[in-house]
């Protein structure tokens with residue numbers, strides 16, 4: 001599967017890895033201004049690494065839910081257009097501000113992704129909704145934020161089974177989340193993100 005423009009495979013310490021061109025954020029190695037995108041620390045990175053058809057081309061407008069300290073969303077901002085990064089925990093959001101400092105297209109929003117009405121006045125229609133919130137009700141969050149997605153846009157979702165229910169079989173949880181998603185999305189592709197992320201499912205979907 002082709003990588004978006006602005007994402008390349010480059011050698012770091014003798015082995016090839018995904019990389020984007022931008023300032024380092026989490027102590028990752030850099031070579032010639034390119035920073036290694038560690039797919040073991042990034043669900044979206046793992047979706048690209050495992051060859052999922054994300055539809056990403058580069059330059060898209062992005063709404064990213066669950067930005068944490070900015071590990072993944074900083075790579076996204078390196079190859080995307082305007083990138084709105086929602087995170088509700090104050091501690092990681094401080095680091096997210098640092099990641100945004102050298103990136104004029106990265107807009108951190110200290111908001112709750114379950115309450116899109118609190119940022120609807122700031123976020124423009126987007127081509128891509130990336131979600132990695134690792135919380136109960138992941139389908140509900142994706143549905144609540146569907147309003148921002150253009151008709152031909154894509155949802156790139158990482159579902160963490162344990163966040164829904166630690167005790168249940170992950171496959172059952174995935175089925176339940178996918179069924180709930182159908183209320184507003186057509187699922188195009190799913191793939192396990194193991195061995196990079198235990199009990200995580202990568203999902204590509206489009207609004208319907």
Ligand SMILES: C[S@@+](CC[C@H](N)C(=O)[O-])C[C@H]1O[C@@H](n2cnc3c(N)ncnc32)[C@H](O)[C@@H]1O
Pocket residue numbers: 041042043065066067068069070071072073086087088089092111112113114132133134135
């Ligand atoms: C697995 S971490 C995200 C890691 C990040 N996506 C990355 O790859 O760099 C999940 C994050 O989602 C945030 N989160 C969970 N529920 C949220 C909500 N309702 N609104 C905003 N952020 C939320 C958590 O605070 C946490 O920082």
